[in-house]
Amino acid sequence: MNQFRVERYNETHLKAWNMFVSKAKNATFLFHRDFMDYHKDRFTDCSLLVYKNNKLIAVLPANIKDQVLYSHQGLTYGGIVLEPNTKFKIVFECFKAILKWLYAEDVLTFNIKILPAIYSIIPNDELLYLMFLMNANLYRRDLLSVINLQAPLPFSKSRLEGCKRAKKHQIIIKEEQTFDAFWNTILIPNLSKKHQAKPVHSLEEITLLKTKFPEQIRQFNAYYNGQIVAGTTVFVTDVVAHSQYISGNASKNELGSLDVLHAHLIQTVFKDKLYFDFGTSNENNGKQLNEGLQFWKEGFGARTIIQDFYSLETKNVALLDAVLL
Incomplete structure (x- = not known):
C-alpha cells in the first residue's frame, strides 16, 4: 500500500492547514488561509495536502487553470511547504506523489514559483534539485535586491x-x-x-x-x-x-x-x-531590468539574489523512478 496520499484542499482542512504552515520551515503568513483566501474569487484554488500514513507532512499552495497547476498566482512565492525536520527522501516522495496525483487528474503542466532562499532559515533547495531531475523549463528568473542586515x-x-x-x-x-x-x-x-x-x-x-x-x-x-x-x-x-x-x-x-x-x-x-528585501526591479517576465530603480536600491547596500520560475510536464514523473539508488 502506498504510504503517501494527496488530497485537494477544502474548508474542512483549514485548521490543519494553518497549524501546519505556522510550524513549517519555509512558510510565511502569505501561506495562511486568511491571506490566500482574500482573493479566492479570482482563482480556482487547487492547493494540495500530502499525507504519509495519515500524518500531514506537506502542503502546496496552488491554483488551477486550463489543466495547468500554478504555485499560487496570487502569491509572490510558493513551492512545497515542509516541516523543519523533513529529509530529502520524504520531499522526493512528496513531490512524486503530487505529480502522480496531478497526472491522474489530467493536469498536464505544473508551474512552480520558487521561494527565495532568504525566506527560510533552514536550507530549502530540494525543489531546485527536483527541477533538474524533471528537466523542468526555467521560463523566468527575477533579480531581487536584498540587504543582509547583519x-x-x-x-x-x-x-x-x-x-x-x-x-x-x-x-x-x-x-x-x-x-x-x-x-x-x-x-x-x-x-x-x-x-x-x-x-x-x-x-x-x-x-x-x-x-x-x-x-x-x-x-x-x-x-x-x-x-x-x-x-x-x-x-x-x-x-x-x-x-x-x-x-x-x-x-x-x-x-x-x-x-x-x-x-x-x-x-x-x-x-x-536578517534581511531587508526591496523585491524585484524586473519587467517583461525577468527579461529586462529597470536600471534607475536598481541603482536606487543598490545605493542602500542591496545586492542580488534570484527567484526562479519553472514549468514541467506531469507525464514526466517517470523520470524520478530511477533516481534513488
Whole structure:
C-alpha cells in the first residue's frame, strides 16, 4: 500500500492547514488561509495536502487553470511547504506523489514559483534539485535586491545626500495604521501614470489583510509640511522585511523622502531582521531590468539574489523512478 496520499484542499482542512504552515520551515503568513483566501474569487484554488500514513507532512499552495497547476498566482512565492525536520527522501516522495496525483487528474503542466532562499532559515533547495531531475523549463528568473542586515554595506553617496536633503526639509516619518492616504494620494496615481496599472491589492483588500495580520503588514509614510509625500508598505516575516509597495510624489528626489524613509526602516525599525528585501526591479517576465530603480536600491547596500520560475510536464514523473539508488 502506498504510504503517501494527496488530497485537494477544502474548508474542512483549514485548521490543519494553518497549524501546519505556522510550524513549517519555509512558510510565511502569505501561506495562511486568511491571506490566500482574500482573493479566492479570482482563482480556482487547487492547493494540495500530502499525507504519509495519515500524518500531514506537506502542503502546496496552488491554483488551477486550463489543466495547468500554478504555485499560487496570487502569491509572490510558493513551492512545497515542509516541516523543519523533513529529509530529502520524504520531499522526493512528496513531490512524486503530487505529480502522480496531478497526472491522474489530467493536469498536464505544473508551474512552480520558487521561494527565495532568504525566506527560510533552514536550507530549502530540494525543489531546485527536483527541477533538474524533471528537466523542468526555467521560463523566468527575477533579480531581487536584498540587504543582509547583519552585515550591511554602507549607503552610497547619493543615498546619503538624499537623507541630508530630507533632514534639511524636516521630513517626518510615521507608521500609520491605515492605508488611505498612501493608496489614494501616492500609490494609485503613480501606478496609473507610469505603468497604466493598479496596485495588486485594492485599498479594501490591504485594509482587510491588515486586520488579519496587524504585525506582518505595516505602513510607513513620509510627510513634508504635514502632507504625505512618500510611503512604503512592508510585509514582515520571521527573518525578512519586504517592501511590497514603494512610491513617492514628484518631489521625492528634491526632498529625499524615499531615501530617508528607507534609511529609517533599514537602520532602525527592522535592523534586527536578517534581511531587508526591496523585491524585484524586473519587467517583461525577468527579461529586462529597470536600471534607475536598481541603482536606487543598490545605493542602500542591496545586492542580488534570484527567484526562479519553472514549468514541467506531469507525464514526466517517470523520470524520478530511477533516481534513488
